[in-house]
Amino acid sequence: MTDLVLGARRLGLAAAGLDRVVAAILAILAALALLDPPQAAAAARFAVAALLGVAPWLMLSVGIAAYxxxxGADNLIARAFEGRGAAMVMTAALMGALSPFCSCGVIPLIAALLAMGVPLAPVMAFWLASPVMDPSMFALTAGALGMEFAVAKTLAAVGLGLFGGFGVLALGRGGWLADPLRPGVGNGGCGGAKVRNPKPPVWAFWREAARREKFGREALKSVIFLGKWLTLAFLLESLMLAHVPAEMIAxxxxxxxxxxIALATLVGVPAYLNGYAALPLVSGLIEQGMAPGAGLAFLVAGGVSSIPAAIAVWALAKREVFALYLGFAFTGSLAAGLIFQAVQ
Structure with a gap:
């Protein structure tokens, strides 16, 4: 009896610990196998073929993230918040779009910056630009949607950061927004350490055993993370292509x-899954008739103002800062989509 109880407990713990993305993949395949076996096989084949097709870009993305x-190149983020005024906003927007942040996430980092007294304008610029693009995202975007789209998304990230940063800079001249954090917000933990005590990068990391081990750990973590999200996205794309009429999308x-473009911007907020998983979905939508500008607006808006990110901002910042964040995100995403559509 004791063995049965222990076995059931272990199974319960395993089920509870099952990754939600993996669980979703298994649930989709199981449901298809029961309800529509031919579609289950077709979806699995589609996902495998799509993963093989994007594999070179996936490996490039993994290599960049691990490197x-x-x-320690992510320590360069600290340099975005040196200087003053407009120069700091421009540097923060550029660093936000081009530099990945630590695994703690951008929210603790932002908390640390604001708690340390860094002005809201450059922080807002970094805050808006960082979820949209980084080197790994650039590689996968180029693989899924083409180099032109990847460059456009990078420019949109920088532009969104500049828009928000200079907007806050203008609003803050009268002393408004001087204290943006909610009471009791901490200093950001390990995310803040990169700003408080930045260390110079070690570009030739392979000369140190500890850094070689870290490269391996980060590469494995990235492969698992990207692999499961892309698998889920490709399964959803296969279902979308099979069951959503192209005429409706068009x-x-x-x-x-x-x-x-306005509709895609609005839909991007609740429908967004993950920056990497969204790429195949948008690729499929564009194949079915979605305008490229609408696709860009969806990706930018979803990355910045998805529901999980919005909840985190709500918990961290005061209401007026939260309202500005969403306002800049929506307006900037809409503008990015319109500009990209105009130049097509």
Missing amino acids: VAAS GLLGGDGLAP
Whole structure:
């Protein structure tokens, strides 16, 4: 009896600890196997073929992420917050778009910056730009949607950061927004340490055993993270292509003008899964008739103002800062989509 109880307990712990993304993948495949076996096989084949197709870009993305972590290049983020005024906003927007942040996430880092007294304007610039693009995201975006789209998304990230940073800079001249944090917010833990005590990167990391080990750990972690999210995304894309009429997508999100891009911006907030998983979905939507500008607006808006990110900002910052964050995110994403559509 004791063995049965222990066995059941172990099974319960294993089920509880099952990764939610892996659980979703297994649930989709199981449901398809029961309800539509041919579609289950087709979805699995589609996901495998898509993963093989994106594998070179995936490996490049993994290598970049592991190199940044092993070399300590993410410490360069601290330099974005040196200087004053407009120069600091421009540097913060650029660093936010091009530099990945630590595994603690951007929210603790932002908490540390604000708690240390860094002005809100450059912090907002970094805050808005960082979820949209980084070197790993650039590689996968180029693989999934093409180099032109990857460059456009990078420019959108920098532009969004500049828009928010200079907007806060203008609003803060009268002393408003001088104290943006909610009472009781901490100093950001390990995210703040990179700003408080930045260390120079070790570009030739392979000369140190500890850094070589870190490279291996980070590479494995990135492979697992990206692999499971992309697998889920490709399964969803296969279902979308099989069951969502292309005419409906083209009618709602295709064509020129403001309406499809505005709709994609609004839909991007609740529908966004993950920056990496969204890429195959947008690729599939564009194949079915979605306007490229709407696709860019969806990716930018979803990355900045998805529900999990918005909840974190709500918990961290005061209401007026939260409102500004969402306002800049929506307006900047819409503008990015319109500009990209205009130059197509």
